[in-house]
Amino acid sequence: MMISLHKAIYLLVSLFSFAFIQAQNKIPFGVVKAEDGYANVRIAKDDYRKIIDKLRKGDIFMYVKPAPGETEWIWIKYPEKPQTEKPFVRYETLDKEGMVNKDRIIFIDQLPQYTPSKSKNGRSLIFTDNTNQKIPTAQRSKVVIDIYPSNASYRKQEKDADGKILTIDKIKPWGISNEIPEGMTEVKSIRVQQPGRGSVFVREAVKNLFQPTLDFNNVGVTAIDNDNIFLYMINGSGESRYTTVWTIKEGKVINQIIYNNPE
Known part of the structure; x- marks a missing residue:
């Protein structure tokens, strides 16, 4: 029996979600690892993905869930950087959110371990x-x-x-x-x-x-x-x-x- 396109997409997203969560063993934090040094943060708007922010190589975020209706994107939350650069910042809230392409990031506990x-x-x-x-x-x-x-x-x-x-x-x-x-x-x-x-x-x-x-x-x-x-x-x-x-x-x-x- 053929399944509907809607069910097929839902199944793919569910499988992607399971695989991605399994890859993240300990903590729900990822980091930008893209070779060209950045990852665009996007948000679905109408029928296109609007760029709302840019994370740089080494920037950390918290994984939330697979992006709705997407298989290659994940939904994240991340802190808003201070307007003036500081030597050190402790973030206790994650005020910003959006989606990034999973090929440009990696979970922190999946990087080479000391x-x-x-x-x-x-x-x-x-x-x-x-x-x-x-x-x-x-x-x-x-x-x-x-x-x-x-x-x-x-x-x-x-x-x-x-x-x-x-x-x-x-x-x-x-x-x-x-x-x-x-x-x-x-x-x-x-x-x-x-x-x-x-x-x-x-x-x-x-x-x-x-x-x-x-x-x-x-x-x-x-x-x-x-x-x-x-x-x-x-x-x-x-x-x-x-x-x-x-x-x-x-x-x-x-x-x-x-x-x-x-x-």
Whole structure:
């Protein structure tokens, strides 16, 4: 029995959606990887696709769904960049949306992965670029996450009428709700080590990130190349679980996307 054109299109879109979601294993974030350096953001209007924005190589977005009625396009959300350029920006909302061609992007956790390990004291997560075995070990790029017990209980807190912690030292906290649990940990610092480069993440990039994971299933470092590196973490638990992704450009952190995704 022949199926209708409408049903055939629906089936194709459904299969594409399933395949694309399967390719994205851990986090719903993608990045522009186009060789010519950009991806147009479009929105369906009447019978043509209108260009509404342009993302550059290395720009991060969140995957939402297959674009309605499309098989080669996906619907995304992404942050609005500040009008004046800043050394670092933390994005907590994704205000813009549209569709991009799937051939111009890749999921962050599908890029080449750095090899994870832990320090002897277990307080640092170390990620090493072992993709080129010809490079001496001491000269390979690394990203190091330092995790230590938190002193947040001694810092100034602001709460709402229900007791929820709104700010700690005037900054929104992540990974906690009404109480600071005993033995809580936090991200203390993140360091980038590259030949000819080296940097420590600015304080704003790690501020108030509580209950960071030690599970390598929930944290990773991937890269397009040495100039475009991405660090992602799924931290916290239950209603306080959150996901964050940092962009490391030419050895320095330039932005971070962070959002709450309860279990």
